[in-house]
Amino acid sequence: MCGIAGLFGIDMSPDAKQGLLGRMIGAVGHRGPDGQGIYADGPVGLAHARLSILDLAAGAQPMCNEDGTVWVTFNGEIFNYVELRNELLALGHKFRTQSDTEVIVHLYEEMGPDCVTRFNGDFAFAIWDSRNNQLVMARDRMGVRPLFYARLGNGLAFGSEIKALLHVPGVNAELDPIALDQIFTFWFPLAPRTLFKGIEELPPAHLLVAKSSGDVSVRPYWSLNYPETSDDRVPLVSDQAALEEELFALFCDATRIRLRSDVPVGAYLSGGFDSSVTTSAIKHLKTERLRSFSVTFESAEFDESAFQREMVAALGTEHTSVLCRGVDIAEHFPNVIEHAERPILRSAPAPMMVLSSLVREQGFKVVMTGEGADEVFAGYDIFKEAKLRRFCARQPQSRSRPQLLRRLYPYLPALQGQSQRYLEAFFAAGDSGDPLFSHMPRFRTTSGAKVFFSDDLKRELVGYDALDDLRSRLPASFSRWHPLSQAQHLETTYLLPSYILSSQGDRMAMANAVEGRFPFLDHRLVELGARIPAKLKVRALEEKHILRRSLQSLLPEVIAKRPKQPYRAPDGHSFVGADAPEYVADRLSKSAVNAAGYFDGTAVGRLHAKAQRSAQLGTRDHMAFLGVLSTQVWHRQFVEGASTTLRSQNSSKKQETPDVVTFS
Amino acid sequence: MSSLSPDIMQAVRTFVSENFLFREDRDTVGDSESLLDANIIDSTGVLELVAFLEEDFGISVADSEIVPENMDSIESISRYVERKRAQEAA
Numbered sequence: 001m002c003g004i005a006g007l008f009g010i011d012m013s014p015d016a017k018q019g020l021l022g023r024m025i026g027a028v029g030h031r032g033p034d035g036q037g038i039y040a041d042g043p044v045g046l047a048h049a050r051l052s053i054l055d056l057a058a059g060a061q062p063m064c065n066e067d068g069t070v071w072v073t074f075n076g077e078i079f080n081y082v083e084l085r086n087e088l089l090a091l092g093h094k095f096r097t098q099s100d101t102e103v104i105v106h107l108y109e110e111m112g113p114d115c116v117t118r119f120n121g122d123f124a125f126a127i128w129d130s131r132n133n134q135l136v137m138a139r140d141r142m143g144v145r146p147l148f149y150a151r152l153g154n155g156l157a158f159g160s161e162i163k164a165l166l167h168v169p170g171v172n173a174e175l176d177p178i179a180l181d182q183i184f185t186f187w188f189p190l191a192p193r194t195l196f197k198g199i200e201e202l203p204p205a206h207l208l209v210a211k212s213s214g215d216v217s218v219r220p221y222w223s224l225n226y227p228e229t230s231d232d233r234v235p236l237v238s239d240q241a242a243l244e245e246e247l248f249a250l251f252c253d254a255t256r257i258r259l260r261s262d263v264p265v266g267a268y269l270s271g272g273f274d275s276s277v278t279t280s281a282i283k284h285l286k287t288e289r290l291r292s293f294s295v296t297f298e299s300a301e302f303d304e305s306a307f308q309r310e311m312v313a314a315l316g317t318e319h320t321s322v323l324c325r326g327v328d329i330a331e332h333f334p335n336v337i338e339h340a341e342r343p344i345l346r347s348a349p350a351p352m353m354v355l356s357s358l359v360r361e362q363g364f365k366v367v368m369t370g371e372g373a374d375e376v377f378a379g380y381d382i383f384k385e386a387k388l389r390r391f392c393a394r395q396p397q398s399r400s401r402p403q404l405l406r407r408l409y410p411y412l413p414a415l416q417g418q419s420q421r422y423l424e425a426f427f428a429a430g431d432s433g434d435p436l437f438s439h440m441p442r443f444r445t446t447s448g449a450k451v452f453f454s455d456d457l458k459r460e461l462v463g464y465d466a467l468d469d470l471r472s473r474l475p476a477s478f479s480r481w482h483p484l485s486q487a488q489h490l491e492t493t494y495l496l497p498s499y500i501l502s503s504q505g506d507r508m509a510m511a512n513a514v515e516g517r518f519p520f521l522d523h524r525l526v527e528l529g530a531r532i533p534a535k536l537k538v539r540a541l542e543e544k545h546i547l548r549r550s551l552q553s554l555l556p557e558v559i560a561k562r563p564k565q566p567y568r569a570p571d572g573h574s575f576v577g578a579d580a581p582e583y584v585a586d587r588l589s590k591s592a593v594n595a596a597g598y599f600d601g602t603a604v605g606r607l608h609a610k611a612q613r614s615a616q617l618g619t620r621d622h623m624a625f626l627g628v629l630s631t632q633v634w635h636r637q638f639v640e641g642a643s644t645t646l647r648s649q650n651s652s653k654k655q656e657t658p659d660v661v662t663f664s
Numbered sequence: 665m666s667s668l669s670p671d672i673m674q675a676v677r678t679f680v681s682e683n684f685l686f687r688e689d690r691d692t693v694g695d696s697e698s699l700l701d702a703n704i705i706d707s708t709g710v711l712e713l714v715a716f717l718e719e720d721f722g723i724s725v726a727d728s729e730i731v732p733e734n735m736d737s738i739e740s741i742s743r744y745v746e747r748k749r750a751q752e753a754a
């Protein structure tokens with residue numbers, strides 16, 4: 001729930017500060033449409049936009065402790081607040097509300113900044129501790145909730161989204177070329193860097209303490225460790241059974257505490273294994289009527305509605321789906337960038353925004369999803385792909401081993417159409433001793449999109465290598481982990497918070513004031529996932545092996561055994577052709593591209609022309625097309641400051657009523 | 665090795681430049697450089713190349729010929745086209 005913003009140690013009159021805090025919180029008002037609050041005192045100013053979910057009557061923020069010496073502005077949920085509240089009551093703390101927010105201030109009194117280590121939840125908050133004259137900010141372990149800040153002299157400004165910070169005098173929207181290079185390599189910038197020069201992200205699982213002297217310290221309070229390869233053995237059958245039971249029990253508990261809410265909780269039901277077991281667990285824990293939601297696509301290549309109908313029938317939910325057409329993706333795209341606040345090289349966030357809009361229209365503020373299972377329990381194809389590439393690399397002469405590559409992506413027609421030798425050459429990318437080996441085909445294809453960088457931008461990037469930058473950040477123990485753990489670390493620590501949970505997650509859901517809750521990202525389950533031997537996670541080429549075994553009793557057998565179909569959105573083919581929205585040609589025009597200066601206008605013109613005449617763009621070209629277009633849209637919205645204009649154009653332009661279908 | 669027809673080389677280079685490199689910057693790719701290694705053509709892009717060769721040179725490309733030896737540099741593509749044309753003319 002909610003949006004937060006604030007100031008610390010920035011000299012201005014009380015009136016000016018109130019006004020600025022009002023504008024900052026207004027900029028993230030979409031995150032919390034149910035009420036706003038501001039607290040300003042001495043060097044600090046805290047602001048809050050509320051999406052009320054717990055203690056609807058009394059949960060307003062900013063909120064303080066008994067004597068008003070500790071104040072908090074908080075976005076998110078502390079799911080174990082019931083247990084923590086009981087502990088704090090026993091210690092003599094007085095509570096005025098039934099909210100999880102109040103638990104934060106009282107536990108802070110007890111433990112100081114280390115109180116974060118006791119929270120099980122998704123949170124981003126700032127605490128003003130007037131006794132110690134310090135501002136403390138923290139973010140949840142997995143990076144579900146966002147938090148950005150900018151240093152200004154001895155002070156700082158912070159907010160749930162960057163747009164709040166752009167109201168602060170001295171903070172300007174200027175593109176950081178290194179961040180753009182990272183996005184055109186990994187799909188996201190490496191935290192704390194953002195696309196905005198001078199604006200940083202507080203990384204997941206980190207604490208920031210700012211003193212009035214201007215001293216700011218940032219430190220991690222949690223990190224995930226995998227077993228050393230030598231300890232990563234398949235355990236005895238009896239131990240496997242114990243692990244499966246532990247996983248089942250933790251998953252049920254993680255789901256149970258995520259049902260704590262004073263408003264109804266719905267479920268995203270894609271039809272895949274992860275969302276199906278999550279929905280099923282909710283049905284087991286709560287007997288009342290459950291509403292579920294999904295997005296459907298016109299093209300059979302992406303659409304999963306047959307699976308969704310099967311699950312709805314099996315689980316007995318009341319289901320509503322919304323059809324996301326190709327044209328919807330192109331129409332929503334500027335709004336997607338407005339919320340993602342950065343370029344995206346994939347079209348997948350747009351349907352998530354269409355879906356959250358449906359959920360909101362149906363009167364829901366909270367949805368449970370299966371997000372995180374693929375990272376924590378190794379469900380992504382990239383894990384199998386890396387395993388297979390290592391298998392081929394061990395016997396480079398073998399003609400039979402590479403035949404397996406084709407089996408990896410049965411759902412990708414473009415890949416199925418390729419010649420065997422080209423597949424091999426493509427997947428042979430990289431040296432098996434490289435710590436980034438698992439991700440090299442993806443990083444290499446993505447980096448191909450850099451051919452569009454302008455000569456000026458290339459000059460600024462001379463001497464910078466994004467891959468080396470990432471390699472230098474890996475923990476010392478990385479090289480001693482099993483290759484699967486290494487690949488999981490790259491997905492869980494980087495892609496998950498920096499792309500999946502943000503561009504595709506929080507920002508797309510909170511654009512419509514919808515809060516996602518993710519049982520698989522409960523840190524107890526994440527720690528268990530890291531501890532489970534690699535061979536139990538990917539067995540031969542079966543992904544999520546132990547997760548399936550452990551949770552299969554929650555599903556009808558036919559569904560539990562279904563092969564994986566990852567969430568993918570249709571290519572943005574509607575960005576060209578007769579239906580293309582006007583902004584596309586405008587933003588990709590030679591003059592607009594050259595004026596922004598990031599890309600080569602002639603090259604972009606050729607790409608646009610190619611997209612218009614080709615039925616299907618290759619992977620690299622498609623990523624480049626979206627990356628260039630979204631950077632150009634970003635530039636217009638944030639650097640040229642057209643955000644407000646575009647927003648009103650977007651809402652005044654009649655969006656066709658999406659096709660909504662409800663059944664149970 | 666026989667010398668390659670400059671016309672074919674030029675046509676292939678222009679196609680690769682305009683469709684994969686998107687610019688005329690000759691420094692970026694040499695005639696014998698691997699297009700796969702240089703990140704210029706990815707595994708889906710090679711099918712675009714095949715379509716171009718069939719349309720513009722009137723040759724027919726068999727699946728078994730879509731291999732890096734035939735398709736991975738401007739030079740190898742040109743050599744392949746010449747060979748095919750000679751075969752098909754014969």
